[in-house]
Amino acid sequence: MPISFDCPHCGTHMKVLDRYAGQTGPCAVCAKTITIPGDPNAAAEPGQSKVTTTSSSEDNSGVALGTLIGILGGSVAFFSVIFLTLVLIFRVAVPAATQMRTNALNRASLDKIERITQALNAYHDIHGSYPPAYFTDDKGAPTHSWRVMILPQLNRNDLYKQYNFDEPWNSPTNINVTTRMPDVFRNELDNSSNSTSTNFAAVVGKRTMFPHEKSTTRSQAIDDPNTVLMVVEVHGLGFDWTDPTQNYNLDSPQGTMIIDNNRQSTTASKSTLTGNLGVMSGDTYHANENTSVTLLQGMATRSGSEDIGYEMDLLDQP
Numbered sequence: 152m153p154i155s156f157d158c159p160h161c162g163t164h165m166k167v168l169d170r171y172a173g174q175t176g177p178c179a180v181c182a183k184t185i186t187i188p189g190d191p192n193a194a195a196e197p198g199q200s201k202v203t204t205t206s207s208s209e210d211n212s213g214v215a216l217g218t219l220i221g222i223l224g225g226s227v228a229f230f231s232v233i234f235l236t237l238v239l240i241f242r243v244a245v246p247a248a249t250q251m252r253t254n255a256l257n258r259a260s261l262d263k264i265e266r267i268t269q270a271l272n273a274y275h276d277i278h279g280s281y282p283p284a285y286f287t288d289d290k291g292a293p294t295h296s297w298r299v300m301i302l303p304q305l306n307r308n309d310l311y312k313q314y315n316f317d318e319p320w321n322s323p324t325n326i327n328v329t330t331r332m333p334d335v336f337r338n339e340l341d342n343s344s345n346s347t348s349t350n351f352a353a354v355v356g357k358r359t360m361f362p363h364e365k366s367t368t369r370s371q372a373i374d375d376p377n378t379v380l381m382v383v384e385v386h387g388l389g390f391d392w393t394d395p396t397q398n399y400n401l402d403s404p405q406g407t408m409i410i411d412n413n414r415q416s417t418t419a420s421k422s423t424l425t426g427n428l429g430v431m432s433g434d435t436y437h438a439n440e441n442t443s444v445t446l447l448q449g450m451a452t453r454s455g456s457e458d459i460g461y462e463m464d465l466l467d468q469p
Contacts, residue, residue: 156188256339256414257427257437263335264382264429267351270304271297271381272433277304280368284353284361285395286316293395294319297353297361298336299328307333320393329393336392340414348389350425354380356401358452360431372431373454378463380450382429386411386419399424401451408447410440428466436466 153166160183172189275281282300285293295316302311310331315324329347336349353361360367360381372379383399390397400406405422412426413419426438430450438447442465449457 154187154189158183158185160185253412253414257425259339260384260425260427261429261435261437263337264351264384264427265433265435266305266335267301267382268429268431268433268435270301272431273304274301275369280366281360283364283366284355284398285364287364288319291364292319293364296320296393296395296397298349298351298392302333305333305335314393320395321391325393329391332392338389341389347391347393349392350384350387350389352383352385352397352399354383354401354451355398356406356451358455359401360453361398367453369431371453373456374452376432377430377434378450378457378459379431379453380428380447381431384425384427385421386414386416386423386425387421390421397421401448408444408451410438410442410447412440434468436463436468438466442466 154169154172155164155166157164158178160178163178165178167187169189171187173187175184175186177183178185271281282297284297286295288294295314299311299314299320302308302314310328310333313324314328315322318324320329330345332347332349336351337346338348338350341348355361355363357363360372360379369376385399399422401408403422405420407422409423410426411419411423414425416423424438424447426440426442428436428438428450430436443462446459446462449455449459450463
């Protein structure tokens with residue numbers, strides 16, 4: 152006869168063969184230890200020894216303790232599969248999703264760099280030269296940034312007219328312009344509507360297209376315009392877009408053209424590049440962390456006559 156009972160822990164109703172009376176094992180549902188109720192000696196009639204084997208004609212309507220253990224084992228196997236599936240998702244799907252987001256951010260950044268380089272070329276068409284990295288006062292102190300100078304070419308003539316070139320960039324009048332930064336200068340990770348911070352910088356240096364406070368023309372670029380670097384995106388918290396002192400200075404000890412493709416890196420600084428680049432022709436590229444410093448430094452100069460065309464073929468274009 153089967154023994155019917157309820158699990159004292161989870162309340163699940165169960166049946167087991169009477170020959171398992173008094174035995175202990177895990178519940179098939181909650182896995183906690185239970186003892187089958189009943190007298191283990193009552194399974195045999197008076198004068199007979201206890202039956203220790205099961206015949207083929209025995210009542211199998213109850214659930215044997217071995218079956219309970221088997222069910223439990225199956226449950227463990229099931230949850231193990233679920234766990235391994237979640238681990239696989241975490242190791243494969245999550246990094247893939249992160250990379251897709253990074254690629255989308257880089258594409259948006261490259262679109263903005265393209266607009267900026269086009270505006271620089273439009274400025275050259277009008278004025279006969281590119282703007283200097285910054286303008287200076289009679290004492291040589293930087294006063295106005297190249298970013299302000301190309302506002303008309305970015306269709307922001309309204310801001311350009313409000314900017315007072317007779318005052319320094321951080322005067323009260325000009326700070327009012329700073330607080331209205333055009334979206335083209337905004338970092339893709341910056342969701343603040345009133346942000347004044349940009350990460351787009353001109354490559355400044357004596358041999359670049361932005362030799363500090365001096366202007367250059369296209370004719371001064373002996374190298375192929377498709378290889379002459381002009382605008383880059385730098386890591387870090389950024390800087391005010393009208394600040395004339397903030398650019399990527401190739402002449403400084405930090406101007407080593409180091410790339411960190413992790414856009415959310417906590418160790419990257421303003422001397423580190425995201426890999427998003429804009430060249431004189433208006434084309435854009437994305438350089439990965441394996442890009443040689445020699446290539447990037449060769450791209451930064453306007454007349455080095457470096458043979459870097461074959462290396463640039465390895466860079467990604469949007």
